[in-house]
Amino acid sequence: MVLRSRITTIDKSGFINNKKGCEYNDSQPVYYEILMQGDDMKAYIAKRLLFLIPMLLIVSFLAFSLVNLTSKDPAADILRSQGYPEFTQEMIEQVKVEYGLDKPFLVRYFTWLGDAIRFDLGKSYVKGQSVSAMIFTALGYTMQLVGTTLITVMLFALFFGILCTIFEGKALDITVRIVLYIVAAMPAFWIATHAIWFFSNTLHWLPTSGVGSPAHFVMPTLVLSIGYFTFYFRMIRNSMLENVNENYVLFLRSSGVKERSIMKHVLRNSLQTAVAAFCMAIPGMMAGSVIIENVFAWPGIGRVCVSAIFSRDMPVILGYILFIAVMYCFFNIFSDILNAALNPRLRRN
Amino acid sequence: MKFKERKGLLSKITSIAIIGAAGVSLAACGGSSGGSESTTTTTASSGGSTESTTTAAATTTASSSGSSTAKDSLIIGTPNDTEGNINAHLTKGYGMEIQNLVFEPLVVNEPGKGIQPCLAESWDVSDDGKEYTFHLRKDITFTDGEPLNAEAVKANFDAILDNKDALAWIASLTNYEDCVVVDDSTVKIVLNAPYYPLLEELAMIRPFRMMSPKSFIDGKTKDGVLYYAGTGPYVWDEDGFKEAQQSVIKANEDYWGGAPSIKTVTFKVMPSGQTTLQAFYNGEIDFLYGSYETNLIDTDAIKEIEKDPKYQVQYSDPISTNFLLTSSKPDKATSDKNVRLAVSYAINRDEMAESLCSGLDIPSYALFSDKLEYCDVDLEKHEYSVDKAKSLLEEAGYTMGSNGIYEKDGQPLKMKIAFKGSSATNKTACEYIQSNMKQAGIELELVPCDSSDYSKVRGSGDYELCLDNTWGSEYDPHCTIAAFKKGNSYGAAVDSHPFYDELFNKFQSAVNETDMSKRKEYWKDFLTQMHDECVAIPLKSPSLCLITTADLQGLHFGISQYGLEIQDYHY
Numbered sequence: 007m008v009l010r011s012r013i014t015t016i017d018k019s020g021f022i023n024n025k026k027g028c029e030y031n032d033s034q035p036v037y038y039e040i041l042m043q044g045d046d047m048k049a050y051i052a053k054r055l056l057f058l059i060p061m062l063l064i065v066s067f068l069a070f071s072l073v074n075l076t077s078k079d080p081a082a083d084i085l086r087s088q089g090y091p092e093f094t095q096e097m098i099e100q101v102k103v104e105y106g107l108d109k110p111f112l113v114r115y116f117t118w119l120g121d122a123i124r125f126d127l128g129k130s131y132v133k134g135q136s137v138s139a140m141i142f143t144a145l146g147y148t149m150q151l152v153g154t155t156l157i158t159v160m161l162f163a164l165f166f167g168i169l170c171t172i173f174e175g176k177a178l179d180i181t182v183r184i185v186l187y188i189v190a191a192m193p194a195f196w197i198a199t200h201a202i203w204f205f206s207n208t209l210h211w212l213p214t215s216g217v218g219s220p221a222h223f224v225m226p227t228l229v230l231s232i233g234y235f236t237f238y239f240r241m242i243r244n245s246m247l248e249n250v251n252e253n254y255v256l257f258l259r260s261s262g263v264k265e266r267s268i269m270k271h272v273l274r275n276s277l278q279t280a281v282a283a284f285c286m287a288i289p290g291m292m293a294g295s296v297i298i299e300n301v302f303a304w305p306g307i308g309r310v311c312v313s314a315i316f317s318r319d320m321p322v323i324l325g326y327i328l329f330i331a332v333m334y335c336f337f338n339i340f341s342d343i344l345n346a347a348l349n350p351r352l353r354r355n
Numbered sequence: 356m357k358f359k360e361r362k363g364l365l366s367k368i369t370s371i372a373i374i375g376a377a378g379v380s381l382a383a384c385g386g387s388s389g390g391s392e393s394t395t396t397t398t399a400s401s402g403g404s405t406e407s408t409t410t411a412a413a414t415t416t417a418s419s420s421g422s423s424t425a426k427d428s429l430i431i432g433t434p435n436d437t438e439g440n441i442n443a444h445l446t447k448g449y450g451m452e453i454q455n456l457v458f459e460p461l462v463v464n465e466p467g468k469g470i471q472p473c474l475a476e477s478w479d480v481s482d483d484g485k486e487y488t489f490h491l492r493k494d495i496t497f498t499d500g501e502p503l504n505a506e507a508v509k510a511n512f513d514a515i516l517d518n519k520d521a522l523a524w525i526a527s528l529t530n531y532e533d534c535v536v537v538d539d540s541t542v543k544i545v546l547n548a549p550y551y552p553l554l555e556e557l558a559m560i561r562p563f564r565m566m567s568p569k570s571f572i573d574g575k576t577k578d579g580v581l582y583y584a585g586t587g588p589y590v591w592d593e594d595g596f597k598e599a600q601q602s603v604i605k606a607n608e609d610y611w612g613g614a615p616s617i618k619t620v621t622f623k624v625m626p627s628g629q630t631t632l633q634a635f636y637n638g639e640i641d642f643l644y645g646s647y648e649t650n651l652i653d654t655d656a657i658k659e660i661e662k663d664p665k666y667q668v669q670y671s672d673p674i675s676t677n678f679l680l681t682s683s684k685p686d687k688a689t690s691d692k693n694v695r696l697a698v699s700y701a702i703n704r705d706e707m708a709e710s711l712c713s714g715l716d717i718p719s720y721a722l723f724s725d726k727l728e729y730c731d732v733d734l735e736k737h738e739y740s741v742d743k744a745k746s747l748l749e750e751a752g753y754t755m756g757s758n759g760i761y762e763k764d765g766q767p768l769k770m771k772i773a774f775k776g777s778s779a780t781n782k783t784a785c786e787y788i789q790s791n792m793k794q795a796g797i798e799l800e801l802v803p804c805d806s807s808d809y810s811k812v813r814g815s816g817d818y819e820l821c822l823d824n825t826w827g828s829e830y831d832p833h834c835t836i837a838a839f840k841k842g843n844s845y846g847a848a849v850d851s852h853p854f855y856d857e858l859f860n861k862f863q864s865a866v867n868e869t870d871m872s873k874r875k876e877y878w879k880d881f882l883t884q885m886h887d888e889c890v891a892i893p894l895k896s897p898s899l900c901l902i903t904t905a906d907l908q909g910l911h912f913g914i915s916q917y918g919l920e921i922q923d924y925h926y
Contacts, residue, residue, distance in 0.1 A: 083807050088447065090521050097520065132447075133438060143598065202633045214634040215625060216600065300626045305599030309626065313436075316777065318807055 050346050054339045065331040066122065070115050073324045080107055083318045087132045118324075127325035132317050137325040140310055145329075147217060148299070148306035152291045154227040155234070159287070162235040163280070167242030174247060183240070190236035198229045198301040215303035226302045230295060234287055238280055245276040278348050285341030289333035426926040428619040429907075431919075432631040432640040436624045437602040441583055441591060443564035444515050444576040446522060451560050451917035453604055453622065458564035458585035461489050461508070461557050464829060464914045466672065469728065470554045474503060474565060474586065484549025484869035491540040495611050497567035499584035505536040510568035512544070518562075518577035526837050526866070527556045549867045551874060552833040559829055560915055588615045588922035600624055616909075616925035628652045641904050644919065646674060646715075646897040654713035660902055667905050671912040673717060673724045673896030674828055677784065679772075680813065680821040680891055683851040688770060689819045690851065693751035695889035698770075698820065699737040701744035701795035707787050708895045711780075715900060719893040721886060722825065723832045729865075729878035730832055734886045744795040753796075761796040769798045770819035773812045776803025781822055784894070788820075816847025820892075829915040832882070836862055839890070849890050858884055 077083055081101040085093045102108045106117065121128065127137035166182055173179040189197075205225060206214040212221050249255070249272050258268050296308030307326065314322035435449035442448075443458040461475040472478075475489035495503040512534040515522065522528055530550045535543040546553065557563045566576065567584035583591040588610045595603025606618045623640055625631040632652045634640045643652065661668045681689040681698070688694045704718035720737060723730040745755075753761035753768055761768040772788065774781045785801050792799040799820070804812055813821050823845070825835045839845045840859060849855055858881065865877035885891070899916050909923045 077807075079807070079811070082811075086807065086810065088521070090523070093520075093523075133440075199629050199633075202630060206637045207633055210637070214637050214639055215627075215630045216623070216639075301630055303600075303623075303625045303627070303630060305597075305624075309599055316806070318805075 047347065051343055054342055058335055058339060061335050062332065065335065066119055066328055067115065069324060069327040069331060070118060071111075073320055073327065074111065074114075077318065077320060080320060081105070083320070084131045087317050087319060122328060127328070128321035130314075130319050130322050132314075132319045132322075137321045140322060141307055141325055141329055144305060144307040144310045147304060148292055148295055148308065151223070151226055151230065151295060151298075151304060151306060152288060154223050155230045155291055156288065158227050158231040159234040159238060160284075162231065163238035163242055166235070166239035167246060170239065170243045171246040171250065174243075186236045186239065189232055192232075194229055194233060195297050195301055197232060198225070198298060201225050201229060202301075215301070217304060222302075226295075226298050226304055229302075230291065230298045233294075234291070238284060238287075241280045241283065242276060245279050246272065249276045274348065278345065281348065282341040282345050285337045285344060286334070288337050289330060292333060293330045426906075427617055428621070429617050429642050429921065429924070430621045430623055430640045431642040431644070432625045432634060433622050434624070434626055434628075434631075434645075436599050437596070437622070439596050439598065439602070440579075441602075442576060442580055443560070443566055443585070444511070444518065444562045446561050450602070451915070452919050453589075453591070453602060454564060455560045455587075455913070455915070455918050456589040456604060456620070456921060457583060457587045457591050458566055459587045460559070460564050461491075462554055464555055464558035466828075466912060466914050467726075470558060473558075474508075478554075480869075482869070484551065484867070485546045487544045487546075487553060488537065489542050489544070491542065492611065493540055495586050496609075497565075497569075497584045497586055498590050498607055498609075499567045499569055499582070501567045501569045501584070503565060503586055504539050505542040506539075507568050508542045508565065509534045509536050510571065510574065511563075511565050514571055514574060514576040515562050517575050521577070522562055524834070524837070524843075525556055525562070526550065526833070527553045549869050551868065552866060555829070555833065558914075560917055586611070588612065589620065592619075595621070610922070612922070615922040617921055620921055632656050635902070642907070643902040644899060646899055646916065652902075654715050657715065657900060657902065658713065665905055667903060667907070667910075669901045669910055669912075670715075671899035671901070671916075672726050672828075673719070674899050674916040675825045675831070676719045676722055676724070676896045677716075677822065677824045677894045678719075678722060678891045679788075679894065680818070680823055680845055680848040681889065682816045682818050682821070682847055683849050683855075683890075684816040684847065685851060687816070687819050688768060691751050692888060693747045694768075695892070696737070697744040697747035697751070697795060698792070698797070699889050699892045700740050700747065701797070702788060702791050702892070702894065703739040704894060705739065707784070707791075711783055711787060712895070712897075716895040716897045719896045721882075722891050722893050723835075723882070724828075724896060727828065727831050729875055730882065732879045732882045734883065737889075737892075741795050748796065755796060759793075759796060760798050767798060768796065769800065771800045771802050771817075772820040772822060773802045773804055773809065773818040774822040775806060775809050777805065785822060788822075788894075810844070813844060814847060816851070821848075824897075827916055829918075832878070833866060836881075836885075845891075852888070852890070854884070854888065858888075 074080075079098075081098045082093070084101050084105060085097060090097070099108075106114060109117075118128065125138050127141070129135065130137055130140060133140070166186065170179045170182055202214045202225065205212045212224050213219070216222055255268060255272060258271070259265075292307065295304070295306055296312060298304065299306045299308040300312065307329075310322065311326040313319075314326065431452075433449075433452075437450035437453060438448060440448050441450040441453050441457060443454045459474050461473060462470050462478065463473045465471050472492075474492060474495065476492045477490045479488045480486070481488075489508070491503065491505065491508065497503060497507075501507065516528070516531065519528055527546070527550055530546045530548050530553075531544070532547045533545040535545060537543050544553070565586060566580060568574075570580040570582050570584050572578065572581060582593070588607055589604040590607045592603040592605050595601065595605075601624060602622045604620050604622075606615045608614045623634075625634060625640070629652070631640070631643060635643055635652075657668060660666045679698070681695045683690055689698070704720070708714065708716045708718040721730070721732075721734050725731040745761075748761050748768070751763075753763045756762040756767060758767075770792070772785050774785050776782065782801070782803065789799040789801060802812070802818070812818055813823070825831050826838070835845075837843065839849050841850045841855070849858065852858075861877050861881040861884070865874055865881060868874040868877055899912060901910060901912070903910070906926050907924055909925050911920055911923065912918070913920050
């Protein structure tokens with residue numbers, strides 16, 4: 007009876023809950039849970055999305071406060087960034103009124119927040135362009151790079167993770183781990199410069215920098231992915247080793263479940279830990295592509311931010327910080343939801 | 356044993372993963388012809404770089420058929436983006452090279468020749484030096500078809516004047532009274548006081564360049580223009596511009612001075628100096644220029660390129676001078692002339708230029724190069740001498756302390772040097788000066804500032820030394836010196852000195868003087884006093900370095916460091 011119930015659970019849910027669920031004597035709770043899956047999931051997502059509101063409020067307030075603290079004399083910064091080499095106190099006062107800098111801090115914060123909610127992040131002091139437009143134009147390029155990097159990281163992490171699991175403790179496993187450990191320790195810009203020298207100038211396979219063709223993606227993608235897959239492959243390897251040795255694998259095999267189906271469960275269960283970390287890597291890639299974008303002359307948001315920092319273009323810096331913070335919040339929740347989908351016990355909690 | 360048990364399962368997983376990874380490898384090599392062998396050869400990337408890069412360059416020259424076979428285009432690597440804004444009436448942004456080629460002034464300033472005709476074929480200056488009458492060339496049109504006549508010139512001056520606040524640093528604008536249309540091809544600029552550098556300022560790359568009045572918005576340009584149309588040898592290519600990637604200009608086939616031989620010029624944005632060098636070797640860009648300060652590329656790399664017959668490297672005359680401002684504030688040690696002189700004598704300029712910049716910068720013993728007009732003045736050379744520096748400090752009342760630092764009234768001689776911290780070259784220079792000062796018994800503290808703080812510190816005089824540089828050949832000496840006036844950016848270096856009024860009366864006399872020989876005399880007196888008082892301590896002068904392929908001919912330098920004369924280049 008107990009055994010049959012467990013098999014039912016597997017068939018209905020499409021995946022094994024995890025080893026602890028299988029170890030319970032009473033199979034009933036697991037069964038009910040799966041029946042309630044749809045409602046549970048909705049409630050869970052709603053709860054997480056509601057949690058986003060206070061989180062974003064705190065983040066936006068911190069970003070606004072910090073950016074405002076860094077500028078001792080924003081009106082002078084504005085004049086300077088607009089190309090006025092010398093200016094009078096009168097001009098400073100005029101700018102303060104024009105940009106609302108004469109108003110109290112909280113009033114400025116709520117005005118800015120109100121605009122930000124409507125996707126209006128203000129205008130660049132230097133260019134006079136809409137900050138939202140500047141960020142979203144550059145974001146297209148960054149997202150292309152993040153997208154290809156994401157695929158590359160997944161494939162390489164899976165490949166090396168699985169390879170090292172198969173050859174656990176063998177020379178290949180040890181060599182791969184040592185080599186990737188060393189590679190992970192190398193600074194990205196250093197690898198980037200050498201990659202350009204080798205692939206562009208020695209082999210003449212790839213363009214050194216810029217955008218425009220699929221070939222332009224290769225080096226930035228590979229260099230950006232190095233820092234990530236060298237970390238995730240370890241996570242997958244460890245997780246797989248843990249899962250392959252579990253009783254449920256033995257149990258499934260002895261129950262006559264097909265190898266393909268078992269493989270699906272093992273991979274799925276192994277990926278659970280990696281998924282959360284992997285989701286959080288996406289905003290990390292967006293924010294961390296600054297160096298790669300500079301080396302490879304990639305016109306993404308990292309470069310927008312760097313040039314804004316150099317010219318003290320506060321609305322752009324603030325817009326960038328807010329955007330990246332929102333991305334972190336969003337992907338944090340997304341990873342929670344994904345995890346909950348993969349692991350029903352999380353929903354119950 | 357365990358492995359055997361799961362062999363069947365894992366072999367399937369492995370085969371899927373291998374297929375996936377192979378897919379990525381293929382995708383990675385998709386844009387190239389090299390196939391998937393890349394992973395086997397990566398380890399060979401270290402060692403022998405010089406040799407390999409040279410070989411690479413050789414292959415590139417042969418293989419980069421795309422742009423080079425046509426031999427009428429030029430791709431220039433530049434660290435900054437024009438951001439699509441080349442409004443020549445504004446003095447901000449990075450498009451100066453392009454502004455210089457698209458828009459033209461009434462007169463130009465040529466190295467060694469001085470002011471020469473451009474859109475104005477001749478000009479007269481009234482005896483009192485207050486009226487400048489320009490006779491325009493006839494039959495010149497803007498690239499949008501509008502004629503360049505006296506009305507167009509007046510419209511330009513009116514638009515520039517409308518933005519006077521932002522252009523306060525241009526002294527001629529404070530003297531400017533009116534622009535009068537005399538007839539269709541004659542225009543007169545009226546000043547309220549004689550001001551000889553007017554012609555020099557009119558020749559600057561911005562803001563006095565002529566744009567088509569039809570492109571103005573309600574007769575104004577300070578908030579932008581409808582489109583860009585000038586009279587220059589090149590035309591702005593709106594479609595070629597890609598934000599943060601490239602700006603393109605195309606030859607103006609109807610240019611009054613003859614259509615340029617180079618038909619398309621692309622300014623490719625390359626933020627990293629190292630990538631720029633690799634892109635140059637790979638034939639993706641064929642022209643680089645800049646100075647040591649701009650971190651163009653590694654100085655050693657320039658030396659390597661120089662040896663290669665496939666390339667050419669050219670150096671300009673000094674384009675500006677790096678110098679130290681000395682605070683005149685009474686509470687600062689540098690308010691004492693002997694201390695200022697001691698600092699000047701303690702700096703080993705020759706070694707500094709050689710060791711920091713591999714000889715790309717030359718040591719300077721005067722604030723302005725003697726090649727500049729009015730600046731060929733005999734000045735006392737402050738030759739490096741630690742002994743002289745020490746004796747000057749002792750003359751100023753300092754005694755050597757036990758730790759090798761001079762003291763006065765029990766207080767060690769500590770100084771602060773402010774500099775823009777964003778530049779690595781500034782930091783290296785300050786560290787070098789710090790070691791020089793230590794040898795002379797002065798403790799120097801480095802104060803890196805961001806650009807906003809730097810302006811504040813420099814303006815307030817809250818420093819003993821402050822690293823800066825002169826404005827550049829097209830602005831020197833008058834614009835740089837004007838910045839030393841009270842309330843201006845360098846003012847704190849001189850405003851508290853008792854000789855301030857005497858010194859700046861000489862400057863005022865020089866710029867107002869209409870008689871050339873008297874003007875030279877005023878400048879000589881001014882520059883001599885400025886140097887003797889050691890208000891600004893010159894260090895070294897950067898030159899502009901131009902790197903390109905050997906087959907590009909007609910290279911020469913304009914007066915401005917941004918003045919690339921591409922219309923004269925040809926293959």
